[in-house]
Amino acid sequence: MSSSVVAFKNQHYAELKRDCIQRRRLFRDPEFPADNSSVFYKEKPRGVVEWKRPGDISSDPHLFVDGINSHDLNQGEVGNCWFVAASSCLALKPNLSKKVIPEWRKQDWDPKHPENYAGIFHFRFWVFGQWTDVVVDDRLPTINGNLIYCQSNSKSEFWSALLEKAYAKLYGCYESLRGGHTGDAVVDFSGAIFEVIDLEKETSDRDQINLFEKLLKVHERGGIISCGIKAEPHELEFKLENGLVKGHAYAVTAVKRVHLRDELVAYFKTETIPMIRMRNPWGYKEWNGPWSDSEGQLGLTVEDDGEFWMSFRDWCRHFSDADVWHIADPSQMWNEALHFGSWTRHNDPHRNRSGGRNKTKTFLQNPQYLFDVTKEMDEVLITLQQKDQRIHKKTGRGENLVIGFSVFEVALSREHRIHRLSSREPVGNTGFTSARSVFLRCNLPQGRYVVIPSTYYPGEEGEFMLRIFTNVDSSFRELTKEKPREQCWTPFFGCGK
Numbered sequence: 001m002s003s004s005v006v007a008f009k010n011q012h013y014a015e016l017k018r019d020c021i022q023r024r025r026l027f028r029d030p031e032f033p034a035d036n037s038s039v040f041y042k043e044k045p046r047g048v049v050e051w052k053r054p055g056d057i058s059s060d061p062h063l064f065v066d067g068i069n070s071h072d073l074n075q076g077e078v079g080n081c082w083f084v085a086a087s088s089c090l091a092l093k094p095n096l097s098k099k100v101i102p103e104w105r106k107q108d109w110d111p112k113h114p115e116n117y118a119g120i121f122h123f124r125f126w127v128f129g130q131w132t133d134v135v136v137d138d139r140l141p142t143i144n145g146n147l148i149y150c151q152s153n154s155k156s157e158f159w160s161a162l163l164e165k166a167y168a169k170l171y172g173c174y175e176s177l178r179g180g181h182t183g184d185a186v187v188d189f190s191g192a193i194f195e196v197i198d199l200e201k202e203t204s205d206r207d208q209i210n211l212f213e214k215l216l217k218v219h220e221r222g223g224i225i226s227c228g229i230k231a232e233p234h235e236l237e238f239k240l241e242n243g244l245v246k247g248h249a250y251a252v253t254a255v256k257r258v259h260l261r262d263e264l265v266a267y268f269k270t271e272t273i274p275m276i277r278m279r280n281p282w283g284y285k286e287w288n289g290p291w292s293d294s295e296g297q298l299g300l301t302v303e304d305d306g307e308f309w310m311s312f313r314d315w316c317r318h319f320s321d322a323d324v325w326h327i328a329d330p331s332q333m334w335n336e337a338l339h340f341g342s343w344t345r346h347n348d349p350h351r352n353r354s355g356g357r358n359k360t361k362t363f364l365q366n367p368q369y370l371f372d373v374t375k376e377m378d379e380v381l382i383t384l385q386q387k388d389q390r391i392h393k394k395t396g397r398g399e400n401l402v403i404g405f406s407v408f409e410v411a412l413s414r415e416h417r418i419h420r421l422s423s424r425e426p427v428g429n430t431g432f433t434s435a436r437s438v439f440l441r442c443n444l445p446q447g448r449y450v451v452i453p454s455t456y457y458p459g460e461e462g463e464f465m466l467r468i469f470t471n472v473d474s475s476f477r478e479l480t481k482e483k484p485r486e487q488c489w490t491p492f493f494g495c496g497k
Helices: 013-023 079-091 094-100 159-170 183-188 205-220 262-268 311-316 389-397
Strands: 005-007 050-052 120-127 132-135 140-143 193-198 225-228 250-259 272-279 309-310 321-326 335-343 370-385 402-412 437-455 462-470 477-479
Touching: 005 272, 013 120, 013 132, 013 311, 079 094, 079 159, 079 183, 079 225, 079 250, 094 120, 094 183, 094 205, 120 159, 120 183, 132 159, 140 159, 183 193, 183 225, 183 321, 183 437, 193 437, 205 225, 205 250, 205 321, 272 311, 309 311, 335 370, 335 437, 335 477, 437 462
Parallel strands: 005 132
Antiparallel strands: 050 140, 120 132, 193 321, 225 250, 225 321, 250 272, 272 309, 335 462, 370 437, 370 462, 370 477, 402 437
């Protein structure tokens, strides 16, 4: 993963700020103008949009008021709770927030030196494997003098609104942020490994115990977790009787074993209970069932600000899915390997690299990547991410490809592309999805393996990034050589193994 930083649209923050200060003018971003093209491409806001600088909204504007906090964010009119939930997760991780909002003290208003303020800010996002610096001016869209998108509880705090503006610029406009996945935004904030967990499959007591231990470890290691409840299109953001909201993203803010009070130990026949704490990005609407903050039996009472506790059992029962981000920290002994590739069409089957899903005659025309497991048994994490298409929403496109990958064990001597699978079944596969990324965790015995990323349909084109994490170096590399005796392109018949 690249640690260098590139300037989005070749706009360099320091140079632009210096020029504005010298000219004694506030920055006006020509790449993201303060007009309707930056707000919407199809659905107009309800009202006349006026762009105001923070100084026109507050008499004492700041980037942060009392530091960064997950309670700072509240969702605006655009349907981007996924982004707000991701931002709440970001606020919980100081090391990440410092990377996404670099040198924030130097960016902030300095009342002692107002001449150094130039109305310009910058934020950094991990875009398709590359840290990217995005510059924005401080003009924000308002209606009747009020911010219409992401905003803080404090009228004087503007980090969340400016961060959202930079993200909207990255993907074309504010409306382009309508609908999305919290997982994608957190990856853009961190470069983390993104895993989706289907809570509806975690039904047994043993499943839930194992899952709690896993999430507790993720949380303790600095990972990030969010969750949601599946909803049909007509059920989006529908409030249930228990206070939870369907089709809505929640940030998990704590995972812990809570010690029960003496009078509760005898009743529950245990001294501790697994608990999980969440926050609704709206800043209100909470779980009202057992152990909610309105009851406070555990001494965990929090304010009515959208944050609440649930027992882990109730959490598994009422939420349908969870997103987990494993922060790729070298101190955790992970070895990361990354390759960029593409699915491309060509009439010559030997040069075609878009073969479609497994079980098709052209499957093995896809790109192929080899890696080794040198331990007796190793946990392997693999993630495939396609290039984000959200930027194309303004032009009527923006749909993701349907992607997936399979992992096959091969002979230790394998150095050439595979052209025949015989009846061999994969040792792991992801299935296919239109999500931006797919993930697989598997425990593999010592040996040599080949990963084959593919689109569902043959002949589709697109760029992808393939990452693999192992405990020891895997010698991960693309297979490009052709073996003369394997010039046959039928995967189930023909020449050679």
